[in-house]
Amino acid sequence: MSAARLKVAQDRMNRVKKAMRRVEELRQIKTNEKEEVRASTTDPECLVMRMADGGYRPAYNLQFATDVEGRSIVGVQVTNKGNDQSQMEPMLAEIGRRTEQLPKEYLVDGGFVKLESIEKAAACGVKVFSPIQEARRKDIDATKPKKNDGPGVAAWRQRMGTARAQEIYKDRAATAERTNADLKTWRGLDSLPVRGIGKVLCVVLWSAITFNLMRWAEYAT
Numbered sequence: 001m002s003a004a005r006l007k008v009a010q011d012r013m014n015r016v017k018k019a020m021r022r023v024e025e026l027r028q029i030k031t032n033e034k035e036e037v038r039a040s041t042t043d044p045e046c047l048v049m050r051m052a053d054g055g056y057r058p059a060y061n062l063q064f065a066t067d068v069e070g071r072s073i074v075g076v077q078v079t080n081k082g083n084d085q086s087q088m089e090p091m092l093a094e095i096g097r098r099t100e101q102l103p104k105e106y107l108v109d110g111g112f113v114k115l116e117s118i119e120k121a122a123a124c125g126v127k128v129f130s131p132i133q134e135a136r137r138k139d140i141d142a143t144k145p146k147k148n149d150g151p152g153v154a155a156w157r158q159r160m161g162t163a164r165a166q167e168i169y170k171d172r173a174a175t176a177e178r179t180n181a182d183l184k185t186w187r188g189l190d191s192l193p194v195r196g197i198g199k200v201l202c203v204v205l206w207s208a209i210t211f212n213l214m215r216w217a218e219y220a221t
Helices: 003-029 088-099 115-123 151-160 163-186 197-220
Strands: 047-050 056-059 061-066 073-079 105-107 127-129
Touching: 061 088, 061 163, 073 088, 073 197, 088 115, 105 163, 115 127, 115 151, 127 151, 127 163, 151 163, 163 197
Parallel strands: 105 127
Antiparallel strands: 047 056, 061 073
16 A cells, blocks of 8 residues: 555545544533434534525534624634534633623523523623523413523513513524625535634634634725
8 A cells, every 4th residue: 555545545544433432422421312413524623403495514613703783704613513402611711712892782592591601700790691482381471581481581681572682682583694695605604614713713714714804894985
């Protein structure tokens, strides 16, 4: 076997071993027994996720925070977790690190809703705007504070029951979805040309910088 072919074979073997270790890690933290544990031999650091078309492919979870007024990206995160529930706190920390301040209002998708994170955000002076899941029983009003709610969560429930909060939350889709569509369609994030979460983060950051430069160019003209 030539040296080049041997190197390719060894590289693949190493990736397979990493993928096997990744499967074991996922089995330790898996909560849904009906969901099959999957890992990628192409890039063991990523997660094999179920896509909108029903298929499974290796992917990373790319997170962006966008300023509603200026429409510039102020936070970037790359994770290998398919669930968004634990991503609110890391993104707030990322926004604070990059802008040296936290937002007064934080609009997030319903998939990010985690009561503990909402409580911590409130303690930092951040008002979270996100959908409240409807109660299973029709006689229960989900916007009313519950017995075990902390003050931050109680305020969030009451806030999201108001017409003003519903109007404010409309800006999330107009801001976030436009940013995501632009990055995917025009900034090269429809697919990732590199392996490894570190390299993926570099590609995503360059895309975000390009996006912001285009936004700033619009303001300058």
